[in-house]
Amino acid sequence: MPDDRGNAQQPRPQHADVLIIGAGASGSVAAKRLGEEGVRVVCLEQGGWPDYEKARADKPDYELLAGRDWDWNPITRKWPGDYPIDESESDITPLMFNGVGGGSVMYAAHWQRSMPSDFRVKTLDGVGDDWPLTYHDLKPFYERVEIDMGISGLDGDTAFPPGPGWPLPPSPLGVAGKLVAAAHNRLGWHWWPGPNAIATRETKHLKACARRGTCLWGCNEKAKGSFDLTHWPDALAAGVELRTRSRVRRLLVGDDGTITGAEFVDSEGNELVQTADVTLLCANGIGTPRLLLASATDRYPNGLANSSGLVGKRLMMHPFSTVLGVFEEDLRSWEGPWGQSIHSLEFYETDTSRGFVRGAKWGLQPSGGPVSMTKAYPFGDNPIWGEGFHAGIRKRLGHTAMWGIIAEDLPDESNRVELHPELRDAHGVPAAKVIYKADENSERLVAYHQARAAESLEAAGAYEVIIAPFIRQTGWHTLGTAVMGDDPRMAVVDGFGRAYDHPNLFILDGSIFPTSTGMNPTATIAAMALRNTEHLIATRRNQEVAR
Amino acid sequence: MTDQQIQFDEHARATFAGLADALIPEGDGMPSASQAGVAAEWLDSVLAARPELGPPLLALVRRLDGEDPKTAIADLGTADPAGFGLLAEIVPNAYFMNRGVRERVGYPGQVGLDVDLTWPPDWLDLLGPVIERGPIYRDPDRVAVTAETHS
Numbered sequence: 001m002p003d004d005r006g007n008a009q010q011p012r013p014q015h016a017d018v019l020i021i022g023a024g025a026s027g028s029v030a031a032k033r034l035g036e037e038g039v040r041v042v043c044l045e046q047g048g049w050p051d052y053e054k055a056r057a058d059k060p061d062y063e064l065l066a067g068r069d070w071d072w073n074p075i076t077r078k079w080p081g082d083y084p085i086d087e088s089e090s091d092i093t094p095l096m097f098n099g100v101g102g103g104s105v106m107y108a109a110h111w112q113r114s115m116p117s118d119f120r121v122k123t124l125d126g127v128g129d130d131w132p133l134t135y136h137d138l139k140p141f142y143e144r145v146e147i148d149m150g151i152s153g154l155d156g157d158t159a160f161p162p163g164p165g166w167p168l169p170p171s172p173l174g175v176a177g178k179l180v181a182a183a184h185n186r187l188g189w190h191w192w193p194g195p196n197a198i199a200t201r202e203t204k205h206l207k208a209c210a211r212r213g214t215c216l217w218g219c220n221e222k223a224k225g226s227f228d229l230t231h232w233p234d235a236l237a238a239g240v241e242l243r244t245r246s247r248v249r250r251l252l253v254g255d256d257g258t259i260t261g262a263e264f265v266d267s268e269g270n271e272l273v274q275t276a277d278v279t280l281l282c283a284n285g286i287g288t289p290r291l292l293l294a295s296a297t298d299r300y301p302n303g304l305a306n307s308s309g310l311v312g313k314r315l316m317m318h319p320f321s322t323v324l325g326v327f328e329e330d331l332r333s334w335e336g337p338w339g340q341s342i343h344s345l346e347f348y349e350t351d352t353s354r355g356f357v358r359g360a361k362w363g364l365q366p367s368g369g370p371v372s373m374t375k376a377y378p379f380g381d382n383p384i385w386g387e388g389f390h391a392g393i394r395k396r397l398g399h400t401a402m403w404g405i406i407a408e409d410l411p412d413e414s415n416r417v418e419l420h421p422e423l424r425d426a427h428g429v430p431a432a433k434v435i436y437k438a439d440e441n442s443e444r445l446v447a448y449h450q451a452r453a454a455e456s457l458e459a460a461g462a463y464e465v466i467i468a469p470f471i472r473q474t475g476w477h478t479l480g481t482a483v484m485g486d487d488p489r490m491a492v493v494d495g496f497g498r499a500y501d502h503p504n505l506f507i508l509d510g511s512i513f514p515t516s517t518g519m520n521p522t523a524t525i526a527a528m529a530l531r532n533t534e535h536l537i538a539t540r541r542n543q544e545v546a547r
Numbered sequence: 548m549t550d551q552q553i554q555f556d557e558h559a560r561a562t563f564a565g566l567a568d569a570l571i572p573e574g575d576g577m578p579s580a581s582q583a584g585v586a587a588e589w590l591d592s593v594l595a596a597r598p599e600l601g602p603p604l605l606a607l608v609r610r611l612d613g614e615d616p617k618t619a620i621a622d623l624g625t626a627d628p629a630g631f632g633l634l635a636e637i638v639p640n641a642y643f644m645n646r647g648v649r650e651r652v653g654y655p656g657q658v659g660l661d662v663d664l665t666w667p668p669d670w671l672d673l674l675g676p677v678i679e680r681g682p683i684y685r686d687p688d689r690v691a692v693t694a695e696t697h698s
């Protein structure tokens with residue numbers, strides 16, 4: 001559970017130049033940059049700081065406590081920063097960390113830029129939409145944010161246009177990485193050392209990785225690039241005011257359509273109002289549409305920023321799969337980072353002969369310690385208990401490598417976030433109701449990629465390959481629910497995140513993705529947040545503000 | 548042990564030991580769960596770290612008291628997945644807390660290791676075929692959009 005650091009004795013709210021709602025990836029990037037520019041910023045974050053005292057990688061009870069103290073699922077953990085979500089009509093359960101640093105606190109740190117074609121999906125593949133920016137528009141912002149994040153990797157990846165390279169050298173490939181890399185060479189398939197937000201050397205705010213392999217369950221080394229570590233120290237030093245345990249109930253809108261601020265409840269239960277000239281909404285693909293819809297007024301009965309009717313629509317969550325190989329070789333597959341040793345984008349680009357459009361990114365990962373070897377996921381219907389227990393542990397422990405497959409799902413207005421008709425959070429705000437079903441294109445895409453990933457591991461020498469059973473708890477990526485675009489009739493925000501209906505409201509999180517890409521999205525979320533913040537700074541003389 | 552931690556008496560521990568041994572029996576040179584102390588000090592360690600697991604575990608153990616452990620485990624898997632899941636969480640965690648067990652399976656724990664930054668790494672030459680093949684991404688400014696590129 002997050003701690004309460006920095007939450008005591010907070011003063012009454014004073015008017016701010018910029019209000020940021022949410023201290024995750026996009027809110028962190030915006031806060032740091034605006035703070036550096038001397039802008040008076042207040043950030044309201046409903047959760048607390050991650051509690052690294054509970055990162056117990058170096059203790060024998062690590063596997064026992066990881067699932068409880070670093071639970072990814074807000075529905076089961078019910079921490080104070082969490083709000084209720086009804087996912088009974090969703091194929092996938094949304095996962096998140098509601099606190100400083102956002103989902104990056106619990107992510108695997110796979111740092112994947114989008115490919116150039118991801119920005120031209122409609123033009124190239126006839127589905128989805130083009131983005132109102134190009135890869136080349138975003139490239140300089142990728143490069144800047146990657147320095148802040150301490151990204152490690154190897155330049156020259158043939159899946160991307162050339163660039164200046166990564167700030168830090170790549171993590172070791174490990175035995176598994178080398179076996180699979182050699183196999184891909186024999187198959188003629190792409191691979192490259194995986195870029196990770198994991199510091200291979202000590203850098204500004206990060207320690208050097210100690211390869212404990214616990215990246216998703218609390219990095220006790222503080223070597224993983226999560227935004228609480230990489231951005232907030234600078235943002236706070238620059239004077240940004242961060243209010244944790246401050247739950248926004250609704251945005252406030254003036255008669256002229258500008259957003260005047262937000263009503264929120266602090267950790268003591270005080271109902272307060274934070275006013276600001278400009279408001280940035282950074283609450284992720286579930287929280288952002290929830291707040292916009294919950295802020296409905298008589299004038300805006302369908303919620304704020306929703307003249308297009310698209311707030312909450314087009315939810316994309318990346319159907320996820322895992323394919324494991326069991327090897328004779330000693331892979332020491334509990335060792336980190338976790339992280340990806342290599343990635344493959346061989347089947348990322350569209351080839352319609354496969355029976356679907358778009359593709360997926362693969363990241364090769366370790367598989368964990370001995371208790372993980374007993375789990376139904378990812379090992380599936382392979383009972384280990386009883387007489388075969390010890391043989392099963394010896395077979396799996398240290399001998400298993402896994403491809404994690406991020407499948408692109410296409411936007412569909414029937415996949416959506418709504419307000420729950422009855423369920424409320426502790427402060428009376430309607431819960432989010434998530435409705436999501438993977439379509440036929442996704443199902444074909446996933447099946448194809450699973451089969452190819454199995455071939456990859458077999459070619460690498462795996463004597464057994466397991467396609468992990470589908471589980472719901474894979475919704476790390478919540479995207480698309482406040483889409484950006486050039487046409488106000490078909491978009492919520494413009495190409496710089498500005499809401500068409502409210503000139504001083506910006507949405508910076510993954511909600512604005514027109515398509516989901518087949519990549520882990522944090523790199524693109526952070527780069528776009530930086531680009532949009534720079535645009536806000538550059539145009540501030542002409543920026544309409546609340547009156 | 549915390550004040551809130553639930554107390555397992557000897558009888559409850561014996562029942563739990565039988566269930567744990569049904570999951571992890573002796574064999575292949577490895578001790579059974581109970582031989583490794585799963586029903587003794589390691590149960591205490593688990594419940595000290597996760598006291599919320601104590602009450603449901605004790606209730607489950609009492610409910611299964613007197614049943615044949617192997618039959619009870621087999622039945623739980625279908626009739627009470629949550630109960631099975633509880634045992635499947637506690638028993639292996641307790642088992643692998645035993646340092647001797649970890650050593651026998653060759654697992655040192657999630658120990659700290661240096662990142663080897665020796666350059667060039669021994670895998671660098673593997674990239675040759677990838678580089679030789681050249682770029683694999685589509686450049687939207689150069690790809691001609693034809694009917695074949697659409698679904």
